[in-house]
Amino acid sequence: MAKKFIGKRIRRIEDPRLLTGQALFVDDVEIPGMLHAAFVRSDYAHAHLKSIDVSAARERPGVVAIFTAEDMGDDWEPGPPLVSPPPTVKDVLFNSRTQVPLVKDKVRHAGEAIAVVIAESRYIAEDAVEDIYVDLEPLEAVVDLKKALKPESVLVHDDLDSNLAAHLVQEKGDYAAAREQADLIVKRRIVIDRGAAAAMENRGIVAHWEPKSQHLTVWDTTQAPIPIRNGLAARLGLSEYQVRVVAPFVGGGFGPKMMMFYAEEMVIPWLSLKLARPIKWIEDRRENFYVTTQEREQIHEAEMALTNDGRILGISDIFLHDSGAYDPYGLTIPLNTQCHAMGSYDVPNFYSDVKVVFTNKMITTPIRGAGRPQGIYLVERLLDLAAKELGINPVEIRRRNYIPPDAFPYDHEIIDQAFAPLIFDSGNYKPALEKAADMIGYDQFVKEEGPCLRAEGRHVGIGIVSFVETTGVGPYEGARVTVEASGKVNVATGVGTQGQGHFTSFAQVVAEQLGVEVSDVHLVTGDTAEFHWGTGTFASRGAVVAGNAIHASAMAVRGKVLKLASEVLEAPEDELEIENGMVRVADIPRLSISLGELAVLANPLRGAVEPGTEPGLEATAYFGPRYGGTAFGTHAMILEVDVETMMVEIKKYVVVEDCGTMLNPLILEGQIHGGVAMGIGNAYYEKLFYDENGQLLNASLADYLIPTATEVPRVDVGHEETKSPLNPLGAKGVGEAGTIPVPALFAQALENALPEYDLEILETPLSPNRLFELLYDK
Amino acid sequence: MKVEGEYQFDGPREDVWELVRDPEVLATALPGTQSLDQVGDNEYEGAMNVRIGPVGGEFSGKVLISDEQPPESLTMTVEGKGKPGFINGSGDVNLIDQGDGTTLMKYEGELQIGGRLASVGQRLLDTTSKSMIRQGLDALNNALSARMAAKSTGEEVEYTAPSESQFAASVAKDMAGEMLTPSRIIWIGVAAIVTIAILAAIIMSIGGG
Numbered sequence: 001m002a003k004k005f006i007g008k009r010i011r012r013i014e015d016p017r018l019l020t021g022q023a024l025f026v027d028d029v030e031i032p033g034m035l036h037a038a039f040v041r042s043d044y045a046h047a048h049l050k051s052i053d054v055s056a057a058r059e060r061p062g063v064v065a066i067f068t069a070e071d072m073g074d075d076w077e078p079g080p081p082l083v084s085p086p087p088t089v090k091d092v093l094f095n096s097r098t099q100v101p102l103v104k105d106k107v108r109h110a111g112e113a114i115a116v117v118i119a120e121s122r123y124i125a126e127d128a129v130e131d132i133y134v135d136l137e138p139l140e141a142v143v144d145l146k147k148a149l150k151p152e153s154v155l156v157h158d159d160l161d162s163n164l165a166a167h168l169v170q171e172k173g174d175y176a177a178a179r180e181q182a183d184l185i186v187k188r189r190i191v192i193d194r195g196a197a198a199a200m201e202n203r204g205i206v207a208h209w210e211p212k213s214q215h216l217t218v219w220d221t222t223q224a225p226i227p228i229r230n231g232l233a234a235r236l237g238l239s240e241y242q243v244r245v246v247a248p249f250v251g252g253g254f255g256p257k258m259m260m261f262y263a264e265e266m267v268i269p270w271l272s273l274k275l276a277r278p279i280k281w282i283e284d285r286r287e288n289f290y291v292t293t294q295e296r297e298q299i300h301e302a303e304m305a306l307t308n309d310g311r312i313l314g315i316s317d318i319f320l321h322d323s324g325a326y327d328p329y330g331l332t333i334p335l336n337t338q339c340h341a342m343g344s345y346d347v348p349n350f351y352s353d354v355k356v357v358f359t360n361k362m363i364t365t366p367i368r369g370a371g372r373p374q375g376i377y378l379v380e381r382l383l384d385l386a387a388k389e390l391g392i393n394p395v396e397i398r399r400r401n402y403i404p405p406d407a408f409p410y411d412h413e414i415i416d417q418a419f420a421p422l423i424f425d426s427g428n429y430k431p432a433l434e435k436a437a438d439m440i441g442y443d444q445f446v447k448e449e450g451p452c453l454r455a456e457g458r459h460v461g462i463g464i465v466s467f468v469e470t471t472g473v474g475p476y477e478g479a480r481v482t483v484e485a486s487g488k489v490n491v492a493t494g495v496g497t498q499g500q501g502h503f504t505s506f507a508q509v510v511a512e513q514l515g516v517e518v519s520d521v522h523l524v525t526g527d528t529a530e531f532h533w534g535t536g537t538f539a540s541r542g543a544v545v546a547g548n549a550i551h552a553s554a555m556a557v558r559g560k561v562l563k564l565a566s567e568v569l570e571a572p573e574d575e576l577e578i579e580n581g582m583v584r585v586a587d588i589p590r591l592s593i594s595l596g597e598l599a600v601l602a603n604p605l606r607g608a609v610e611p612g613t614e615p616g617l618e619a620t621a622y623f624g625p626r627y628g629g630t631a632f633g634t635h636a637m638i639l640e641v642d643v644e645t646m647m648v649e650i651k652k653y654v655v656v657e658d659c660g661t662m663l664n665p666l667i668l669e670g671q672i673h674g675g676v677a678m679g680i681g682n683a684y685y686e687k688l689f690y691d692e693n694g695q696l697l698n699a700s701l702a703d704y705l706i707p708t709a710t711e712v713p714r715v716d717v718g719h720e721e722t723k724s725p726l727n728p729l730g731a732k733g734v735g736e737a738g739t740i741p742v743p744a745l746f747a748q749a750l751e752n753a754l755p756e757y758d759l760e761i762l763e764t765p766l767s768p769n770r771l772f773e774l775l776y777d778k
Numbered sequence: 779m780k781v782e783g784e785y786q787f788d789g790p791r792e793d794v795w796e797l798v799r800d801p802e803v804l805a806t807a808l809p810g811t812q813s814l815d816q817v818g819d820n821e822y823e824g825a826m827n828v829r830i831g832p833v834g835g836e837f838s839g840k841v842l843i844s845d846e847q848p849p850e851s852l853t854m855t856v857e858g859k860g861k862p863g864f865i866n867g868s869g870d871v872n873l874i875d876q877g878d879g880t881t882l883m884k885y886e887g888e889l890q891i892g893g894r895l896a897s898v899g900q901r902l903l904d905t906t907s908k909s910m911i912r913q914g915l916d917a918l919n920n921a922l923s924a925r926m927a928a929k930s931t932g933e934e935v936e937y938t939a940p941s942e943s944q945f946a947a948s949v950a951k952d953m954a955g956e957m958l959t960p961s962r963i964i965w966i967g968v969a970a971i972v973t974i975a976i977l978a979a980i981i982m983s984i985g986g987g
Contacts, residue, residue, distance in 0.1 A: 043863050043893035110892065130861050138866075286897065689900075693890055699897030 038125035045694025062124035083330030108325035111290025141694035173349035178314035182305035201251025207272035224536030247526035253498035289699035297322035314349030340375025461753025471733025472544030476624030487596030494534025496526030515578030540733025556619030629724035646768035675738015683746035782886035795849030830899035863893020
């Protein structure tokens with residue numbers, strides 16, 4: 001049956017509210033009597049805390065309270081680990097050290113919170129912060145990953161023998177043997193540095209403890225309201241029903257808002273209980289640079305073994321991953337890197353050894369891509385270098401190595417971030433590559449346009465890379481779908497929303513089953529009072545996991561609607577159809593009843609509901625995939641380098657994406673556009689500079705450059721649709737896809753644009769400055 | 779951050795040494811210095827206003843002189859802390875007698891900077907610190923000239939240290955100089971004149987209507 005709603009380019013129904021300022025964000029929450037918090041933070045990256053003098057701050061009019069770690073007494077404890085280490089890999093080493101609410105004895109990264117001031121206004125709180133004198137005895141900072149593991153290194157955590165946070169080896173086949181048989185070994189060091197998520201909305205939290213009702217409400221910019229509720233209840237000794245966590249509209253998540261519990265998330269609700277007052281804390285941009293989690297820093301010693309005709313025999317990757325000062329997020333990022341270091345290719349032998357390192361820098365947790373861009377960068381770079389040496393064209397070498405379409409499901413024989421076997425469920429990589437090559441005009445550029453432009457003295461290059469993205473991991477999500485007496489449909493689900501278009505795409509899934517208009521579906525997300533089972537919005541899983549839970553609930557409600565309508569209309573269920581909010585007998589259109597009328601009949605005020613049935617047209621259902629579906633695609637671009645300023649202009653950018661069933665291609669393309677913009681930042685603009693003392697040197701948007709409209713080109717998106725067999729909708733995730741291959745693509749295109757410089761790019765992020773150094777400081 | 783450089787004083791080494799070891803002169807040479815008091819044999823405490831780009835505020839700190847070998851060399855250790863962050867560092871200062879009545883000062887050291895000063899001011903730090911050092915040394919050299927003139931004439935010659943605002947203006951000028959090449963400055967000048975001419979023409983035509 002042709003779909004009426006799923007797959008349609010429907011405009012986002014939430015946008016009018018967002019664009020006219022009618023949507024609730026955390027900072028919009030105003031409660032009478034609300035107090036404001038500001039944090040005293042460490043200027044040093046590594047230091048002993050000797051004493052804190054808050055006496056002057058206490059004197060300041062308007063200051064209500066000041067708390068240090070000491071003042072928290074027995075309630076002071078480090079945060080719970082968010083993800084545990086993988087149990088299924090043997091000999092895995094993992095030293096769990098989690099972040100603290102307020103520094104007690106030792107500062108482990110610049111910006112770490114030492115004390116909190118609660119005052120009548122944020123102005124007063126900020127002034128009082130400056131009144132507080134903190135005596136810190138600076139220690140040598142651990143910054144460089146390689147130095148951190150040397151025996152003489154200073155320790156981030158004094159109770160450990162070294163700065164090694166974790167060690168994990170994953171293996172497939174026999175790489176050493178493959179190396180023996182290889183015609184070509186490409187071996188390089190690849191360095192990937194840190195960036196910020198730089199969401200438009202910084203973090204924020206409002207906690208409101210009402211002593212009379214013994215109830216705590218927390219508005220939080222989190223991507224995971226339900227785990228936050230459960231964790232807060234446990235921490236504060238409350239029942240889960242005494243805590244409501246609301247993640248309202250959030251101005252961009254990108255991963256760092258999945259991190260929990262941030263120091264502020266532990267402290268502010270605790271203080272609201274302590275002081276019996278509502279308290280607000282909104283992160284400022286500088287705090288966002290210092291204390292919102294970051295990502296991507298890794299150093300790889302990687303090699304690829306190939307035959308003369310460009311077939312990959314194996315990949316070996318020994319790498320260091322920077323965890324920052326603590327490791328609450330377990331091994332998610334390095335596991336993702338391992339799982340993507342084979343890319344889209346049929347790699348028979350694989351060896352990957354990761355050491356996770358503690359440093360005196362902010363904690364790293366997933367940011368859009370979450371370890372995947374590093375893996376893809378590695379495999380695509382090595383493949384490019386091999387292609388160059390073997391004289392094979394970049395398109396052709398990829399084509400030769402793809403996992404063939406009949407090899408799915410393809411078992412990689414290692415484990416993924418969810419500790420499940422890494423199995424690629426489905427895929428057909430070649431059509432995406434060929435479509436992208438066609439859309440960018442690859443052959444024509446290589447044969448005609450490129451040489452022509454080069455003859456004119458211009459530095460224009462082309463690039464094409466492939467990627468995979470493991471998406472839609474478990475454990476599960478759920479949803480409740482209700483047809484109301486008005487005939488409108490209410491949907492509640494646990495995942496939060498940070499701009500993904502959930503209100504529209506989820507409504508399309510419901511409308512498909514219940515025959516209502518998309519605008520008649522009302523969605524509630526991220527409010528534990530409405531739905532309190534689930535985990536959160538991460539790992540490109542909203543559409544897949546929550547989407548399928550909503551689909552299952554809507555199917556169940558459809559069953560109830562048809563059953564009741566069949567009784568009322570005295571017609572068999574299979575002769576009924578639902579359209580425009582009406583249930584009709586297919587051949588006799590005047591024999592019909594509206595969904596609203598059925599909802600009233602299903603919830604009578606008198607009479608009896610038969611035993612074994614439930615009132616209302618409502619159903620709750622859950623969905624948990626066995627493992628995640630793997631999306632894939634190809635990106636291609638043409639860029640021009642100005643060799644005087646080293647600025648680049650992207651002249652054409654093409655994406656061919658295959659994420660299985662498309663719920664809404666318009667929203668999907670928006671996700672891709674945003675992802676590519678972020679990837680461009682990762683590739684050429686956004687790098688966090690830490691000095692050797694662990695000081696962050698560009699903690700402002702004046703110095704940390706995010707790409708703007710002038711750097712981000714129009715992105716042409718083509719689609720392929722290889723449905724996932726793992727879920728009824730056949731969907732895969734797409735939230736991170738746009739970001740993942742961009743740095744690898746940039747590197748290839750830059751090398752292509754600057755042939756006379758014999759350039760080899762083995763690092764990201766780049767910048768005009770860095771490119772200049774690479775070209776001239778050899 | 780590494781700080782190094784050299785500066786030529788127009789006077790003999792002993793006089794330069796005397797000058798450098800005189801806290802009162804040092805305090806006037808670095809405008810923004812609110813106070814500089816001797817608290818030990820070779821230890822000083824003081825307060826200073828520092829502004830680097832958008833970040834500014836008062837720093838209080840200590841200066842310690844060690845490894846003193848008059849009139850040749852000394853080591854200076856600085857610890858400063860204020861609302862905008864902290865500055866710690868140490869450096870060696872060498873005075874070389876040039877044999878022609880002038881003295882060459884060579885200095886090199888390491889500075890550690892943290893807090894808002896590092897995170898927001900970093901871009902401007904290098905230029906600003908170079909400019910501050912150069913102007914401080916210029917001021918010292920002027921003081922030196924004044925003293926030497928006083929010595930030769932026997933009269934007190936008034937030496938006026940630059941004010942904080944003169945100092946800030948000079949830092950700003952140095953920074954602009956570093957960011958804009960001379961040819962760009964000329965073009966900006968030309969563009970400004972053309973713009974003014976156009977504006978004048980428009981205003982006159984409005985007046986004429």
